[in-house]
Amino acid sequence: xxxxxxxxxxxxxxxxxxxxxxxxxxxxxxxxxxxxxxxxxxxxxxxxxxxxxxxxxxxxxxxxxxxxxxxxxxxxxxxxxxxxxxxxxxxxxxxxxxxxxxxxxxxxxxxxxxxxxxxxxxxxxxxxxxxxxxxxxxxxxxxxxxxxxxxxxxxxxxxxxxxxxxxxxxxxxxxxxxxxxxxxxxxxxxxxxxxxxxxxxxxxxxxxxxxxxxxxx
Numbered sequence: 001x002x003x004x005x006x007x008x009x010x011x012x013x014x015x016x017x018x019x020x021x022x023x024x025x026x027x028x029x030x031x032x033x034x035x036x037x038x039x040x041x042x043x044x045x046x047x048x049x050x051x052x053x054x055x056x057x058x059x060x061x062x063x064x065x066x067x068x069x070x071x072x073x074x075x076x077x078x079x080x081x082x083x084x085x086x087x088x089x090x091x092x093x094x095x096x097x098x099x100x101x102x103x104x105x106x107x108x109x110x111x112x113x114x115x116x117x118x119x120x121x122x123x124x125x126x127x128x129x130x131x132x133x134x135x136x137x138x139x140x141x142x143x144x145x146x147x148x149x150x151x152x153x154x155x156x157x158x159x160x161x162x163x164x165x166x167x168x169x170x171x172x173x174x175x176x177x178x179x180x181x182x183x184x185x186x187x188x189x190x191x192x193x194x195x196x197x198x199x200x201x202x203x204x205x206x207x208x209x210x211x212x213x214x215x216x217x
Contacts, residue, residue: 003028003044003210010204013197024197027074029189029207035060037211042068050095050205052077054087061090075117076157076205078132081105088117095120095157095186095203098132100145107149118154120186121146123176125169126161133158136176143180155184155202166192170199 010024027050030038038049038060047070051057057073065071075091078098084105087094097103097119110116121143124133134142139156146153156177160169170187177185188196190209197204 003041003046006206006210009194010197013194017198019197024201025203027076027186027203027205028210029076029205030211031056031077031207033207033211038064041210042071048072048074050074050076050207051091054079054083054090057090058086074203085109085113088113088115091117093118093120096122096132097146097151097153098122098124098134100142103142103146103149103151107151110151116152118152118184119146120155120157120184121153122157122159123173125158125172126164128161131159136172139176140180143182153182155182155186156180157186159189160187160192167195167199170196170201174200 007026010026011021014021014023025048027048028041028046029050031052042064049071051073054075061073073091074093074095075087076095079087079094079096079102081102084102088109094117106116121139122133123139124131124135127135143153156173158169158173160166173187174185184203185201186203186205188201188204190206193204193206
């Protein structure tokens with residue numbers, strides 16, 4: 001689907017919900033996409049992209065950032081503590097803060113580097129044992145811990161279970177964010193971003209609908 005069509009669907013849902021135009025940031029998820037597809041979207045003028053792995057992003061984005069100004073790069077996948085410094089130097093926003101060890105590492109490195117990307121706390125709204133994220137009942141304490149470390153937490157992120165109605169999880173995330181006085185809501189993907197916007201998403205993560213099916217080789 002052309003990028004412009006996705007943007008028009010986002011605009012239409014914002015209007016339907018009475019939201020200000022442009023309130024929802026579209027993150028083009030470029031993980032495992034050939035460079036020519038990514039470059040085509042950059043040439044079209046889009047500048048907000050998401051990657052899942054630090055190593056993959058490091059292999060392509062320094063060059064793209066040099067060639068195209070104003071790129072806003074988001075880390076969406078799990079972050080290993082041994083990759084934290086590299087991630088902080090490469091990404092503008094990290095969506096997957098999910099444990100005290102990582103929070104402490106981010107705080108230590110932010111002092112060392114003199115900056116820290118904006119952060120989202122990932123919430124495991126479905127309480128799935130195989131999935132990363134803070135459990136909902138532990139979120140308030142974890143957000144307070146991050147704030148005590150002076151980390152720039154701006155919102156919450158979730159990936160709903162594949163076999164459940166995502167709107168229920170989006171609504172839960174919105175409730176948790178409001179309770180913790182957080183404005184950012186990173187939720188919604190190619191198949192459900194309009195439902196996420198209806199529940200207050202500020203960031204939607206759309207990959208295959210923009211780029212086509214991923215090529216995992």
